[in-house]
Amino acid sequence: MSVEMRPGHFVDPAPFDPGRAEPMGAESEAFDRASSWRLTWWKFRKHKVAVAAGLILLVFYGLIPFVEVLAPYNPAKRHGDFLYAPPQAVRLFHEGRFVGPYTHPYSFTFNLETFHREYTVDRTRVQPLRFLCRGEAYEFWGLWRADVHLVCPPEGGTLFLAGTDRLGRDLFxxxxxxxxxxxxxxxxxxxxxxxxxxxxxxxxxxxxxxxxxxxxxxxxxxxxxxxxxxxxxxxxxxxxxxxxxxxxxxxxxxxxxxxxxxxxxxxxxxxxxxxxxxxxxxxxxxxxxxxxxxxxxxxxxxxxxxxxxxxxxxxxxxxxxxxxxxxxxxxxxxxxxxxxxxxxxxxxxxxxxxxxxxxxxxxxxxxxxxxxxxxxxxxxxxxxxx
Structure with missing residues (x-):
């Protein structure tokens, strides 16, 4: 019920709090009149882990339509010089100075004893990343061609956040x-x-x-x-x-x-x-x-x-x-x-x-x-x- 302050002015009752065990007064009335969906929502909000899980899934499914924009490379593109390349670390500071997101370039030598490529990182060179940039062309939803990416490899460099596979394709x-x-x-x-x-x-x-x-x-x-x-x-x-x-x-x-x-x-x-x-x-x-x-x-x-x-x-x-x-x-x-x-x-x-x-x-x-x-x-x- 409402509390009258002066003629024509009322103070609304407090909304129902699902955290209280026994709602009383106006809260009890709101509880009794609530639909099953509203009651479910009130109790679901108390489950913090479930709410966090729902937000994570919302992010995953919300990004599905934009996978071409999020991927820095075409998933089928092969990089012949970077077979089984390890993941590249994205860094922010170089020699104590903030330079923004960047990577160090790779160089490799072929080990004749193990017959494997051995990659080394050139930490003297800084290759800044590019954001909201033009990169490899793709067909967005198969409807029209576009070339805008959220993040692109550095000019003349590479960006293998999760490494590459046996054909040199970017795993990320x-x-x-x-x-x-x-x-x-x-x-x-x-x-x-x-x-x-x-x-x-x-x-x-x-x-x-x-x-x-x-x-x-x-x-x-x-x-x-x-x-x-x-x-x-x-x-x-x-x-x-x-x-x-x-x-x-x-x-x-x-x-x-x-x-x-x-x-x-x-x-x-x-x-x-x-x-x-x-x-x-x-x-x-x-x-x-x-x-x-x-x-x-x-x-x-x-x-x-x-x-x-x-x-x-x-x-x-x-x-x-x-x-x-x-x-x-x-x-x-x-x-x-x-x-x-x-x-x-x-x-x-x-x-x-x-x-x-x-x-x-x-x-x-x-x-x-x-x-x-x-x-x-x-x-x-x-x-x-x-």
Whole structure:
């Protein structure tokens, strides 16, 4: 309730604080009138780790449309004079004087005893980096040609932030380019899984009877099959002459088709509990169709739980693509993904001599952990009264 100071002037009650255990007065009224989405948001804000994970994922996915601008080189460009070059350090100070971001140039000698290139850094020369500059041309989103980059190599120098691979390709540029494929696989795969899970789980939970028995048997058959061998078998069945785009959609379809049973079971169990509610009976008496009751009345009541489940499923999609590509049965060059990059680091001798080839593991670990933390926070926030 409002407190009257003088005629015509009121002081609004304090907004509801989700950190207080027992809201009272105006806060209690705000709590009681709040929608389920607002209650979920209030509790999710208290989960600091989940909020930080959400911000990290927001940055990752927000940068996907601009990978060509972020990458200093074309991911396929080869630098013949810098095969297996180690990462270059970006420095700010030279001999105690601030000169801005710069690198030192490389020089190499070929060791005739080990048959390896040995790189040395010339610390006497300073090569400043260039920002928002014109560099190698690219096709932005495949629509028009552009050549603007966030950061460019120094004039006459190089910028290998994560080193180069066996063909002299810049590993950092390839990791940035691979983020678009690896992160998109998770979203497309979960969209397929989400649609199938809602459809079959909704039918089984609301209709029951023989429909429930058929769906349950389908789920049990799929869950009884070993996941990784099934992935391998279906991926190996893809025609080898398919284009990279078709292979991409084939892999996402496989991941989505094999992930829906868990979500369908969650939807079924919720609908079994909700279909006996009074508002469902009222909708039935008013002549609402089964599809409308499921889609407009039942599923929205536990959508927050579904979003939490979907968030926890996306990491398995990303890891699935990475594992299949690592084993050579997923995406293949010239497509660049984190799994394809790790496939090129299978040679243990090369990894021992050139450990920077394992750099694609870092974004995979960061993204998977961020999704797990975000999913935990959403799962806890899905029940604000708990």
């Amino acid at each position: 540029s390839r990791i940035v380019a691979g983020a678009r494929i690896s992160l998109t696989v998770g979203l497309v795969g979960i969209a397929v899984s989400f649609a199938l899970g809602l459809f079959f789980g909704g039918l089984a939970g609301y209709l029951g009877g023989w429909v429930d028995h058929v769906v349950q048997r389908m789920i049990e058959i799929l869950r009884s099959l070993p996941e990784l061998p099934l992935w391998l078998a279906l991926s190996a069945a893809l025609p080898p002459n398919w284009s990279p785009v078709l292979v991409f959609f084939g892999i996402t379809l496989i991941l989505g088709l094999l992930d829906w049973p868990g979500l369908a079971r969650a939807v079924r169990s919720k609908l079994l509990a909700l279909r006996e509610e009074d508002y469902v009976r009222a909708a039935e008496l008013m002549g609402a169709s089964k599809a409308r009751i499921i889609g407009r009345h039942l599923i929205p009541n536990f959508m927050s739980h579904l979003i939490a489940s979907a968030t926890l499923s996306i990491p398995s999609m990303i890891l699935g693509e990475t594992a299949l590509s690592f084993l050579g049965l997923g995406l293949r060059p010239p497509v660049t993904s984190w799994g394809v990059l790790l496939n090129e680091a299978q040679n243990l001798a090369a990894v021992q001599l050139h450990p920077w080839l394992l750099a694609p593991i870092l974004p995979v670990v960061v993204v998977v952990l961020a999704f797990n933390f975000l999913g935990d926070g959403l799962r806890d926030a899905a029940d604000p009264y708990h």
